[in-house]
Amino acid sequence: MPADVNIWILAGTGFTAGLLGSMLGVGGGFIIVPVLTLALGLPIQYAIGSSLVSIVINACTATGVYIRAHMTNLKLGLLLSCALVPGAVAGAFLAASLSSPVLTIIFGLLMVYVAYLMMPMRQRRLTPEQFEASKLVREKEHATHAWLDGWYYDPAVNAEIAYKVHRPVTGMVTGFFAGIISSLLGIGGGIINVPVMNQIMKVPLKATIATSSLLLCFTAVTGSLIYVFNGYVVPYVVAPLIISVFIGARLGATLAHRSRSAMLMWAFAFFLAATAVLMILKAFNILG
Amino acid sequence: MELDKSHEHLHRHNRRISLALRAGTVAILLLIAAGLMLFFISGASHTAALTPVTSLMSQLASLDPSAFITVGLILMLLLPVVILILSLAHFAAERERQPVIVCIVLLLMLASSLILILK
Numbered sequence: 001m002p003a004d005v006n007i008w009i010l011a012g013t014g015f016t017a018g019l020l021g022s023m024l025g026v027g028g029g030f031i032i033v034p035v036l037t038l039a040l041g042l043p044i045q046y047a048i049g050s051s052l053v054s055i056v057i058n059a060c061t062a063t064g065v066y067i068r069a070h071m072t073n074l075k076l077g078l079l080l081s082c083a084l085v086p087g088a089v090a091g092a093f094l095a096a097s098l099s100s101p102v103l104t105i106i107f108g109l110l111m112v113y114v115a116y117l118m119m120p121m122r123q124r125r126l127t128p129e130q131f132e133a134s135k136l137v138r139e140k141e142h143a144t145h146a147w148l149d150g151w152y153y154d155p156a157v158n159a160e161i162a163y164k165v166h167r168p169v170t171g172m173v174t175g176f177f178a179g180i181i182s183s184l185l186g187i188g189g190g191i192i193n194v195p196v197m198n199q200i201m202k203v204p205l206k207a208t209i210a211t212s213s214l215l216l217c218f219t220a221v222t223g224s225l226i227y228v229f230n231g232y233v234v235p236y237v238v239a240p241l242i243i244s245v246f247i248g249a250r251l252g253a254t255l256a257h258r259s260r261s262a263m264l265m266w267a268f269a270f271f272l273a274a275t276a277v278l279m280i281l282k283a284f285n286i287l288g
Numbered sequence: 289m290e291l292d293k294s295h296e297h298l299h300r301h302n303r304r305i306s307l308a309l310r311a312g313t314v315a316i317l318l319l320i321a322a323g324l325m326l327f328f329i330s331g332a333s334h335t336a337a338l339t340p341v342t343s344l345m346s347q348l349a350s351l352d353p354s355a356f357i358t359v360g361l362i363l364m365l366l367l368p369v370v371i372l373i374l375s376l377a378h379f380a381a382e383r384e385r386q387p388v389i390v391c392i393v394l395l396l397m398l399a400s401s402l403i404l405i406l407k
Binding site: 067233 | 320323336354358365371384
């Protein structure tokens with residue numbers, strides 16, 4: 001652990017991670033971990049531990065704002081957390097057994113797939129017959145978990161949006177893997193939760209982002225505990241990170257529920273694709 | 289009418305969680321900011337580790353920067369538990385069986401995770 005770290009780099013990193021994290025419903029670890037390891041030379045375990053701790057404050061701040069605006073689906077968030085928490089524990093234990101390049105490549109490939117999934121134009125159009133048939137199947141399946149359905153007020157279109165939640169079991173299975181990835185790489189798990197909730201579970205993007213923030217609270221806390229108990233969290237590093245992440249997250253949450261969903265989706269997809277390319281290049285030592 | 293009442297209860301619950309998160313966040317930030325300021329004032333080592341829980345009170349009394357940050361982190365790790373307990377109380381009052389079960393399961397999972405980590 002280097003004796004001196006630049007506090008301004010830490011503060012700038014935290015602010016950017018907080019801003020993007022709460023706007024996109026992801027934790028911000030995809031910014032914090034690379035900067036702490038590449039720019040500040042911190043060992044990867046310290047970077048992951050600091051990232052997870054910062055994600056907790058980011059997620060709690062954003063959750064407070066979203067829940068006050070009634071955008072969070074609390075029941076769905078709590079249900080999915082039941083799968084995320086054991087995943088986060090498993091991920092932290094798995095972290096010790098995989099090498100860094102392997103993890104980096106897995107991370108990059110996963111992000112390419114998620115970016116593809118998030119692109120709005122990717123949605124397949126069905127014929128009217130196919131649409132009616134799939135609607136019937138969905139209605140029948142939906143009856144067993146109607147208690148998860150939600151609604152929220154969208155100030156961007158000045159209307160109350162009601163929605164049905166589909167495929168909660170799929171959401172829980174992928175949630176378990178999101179928990180693993182979160183603790184393994186020091187990210188929030190939002191890169192999996194957001195597309196799964198939005199594209200597969202059919203939750204509107206704004207409600208997805210708000211609910212994803214709630215999920216991050218539980219996942220990051222579980223992961224953080226492991227890193228804290230192993231001594232990978234340094235007070236002088238996490239203090240400026242937490243404060244700057246808080247400021248960025250407040251701003252991001254305010255901006256997110258005033259902006260348009262399609263624009264957010266494109267921004268998210270573009271961001272993921274760019275980060276994925278950088279990660280894969282780094283894994284093959286092309287970036288030096 | 290019944291739906292309006294249920295919506296109103298949910299709104300009140302959401303406001304309660306939001307308030308708890310905000311109050312908790314302010315307390316955490318004040319503690320962490322105080323710790324950071326003390327780092328600058330005291331010139332303590334930047335590589336200092338978190339303070340063990342057993343010596344937390346004495347270290348706080350001697351204005352150790354790490355002790356302030358440690359208390360802030362402990363509070364921060366408790367925030368999601370507060371969301372869970374408030375939600376459990378709300379759903380129990382509303383007699384919503386499935387969310388109550390979910391809250392209890394999640395609470396047990398967090399507790400067992402902590403036990404596993406401590407082992």
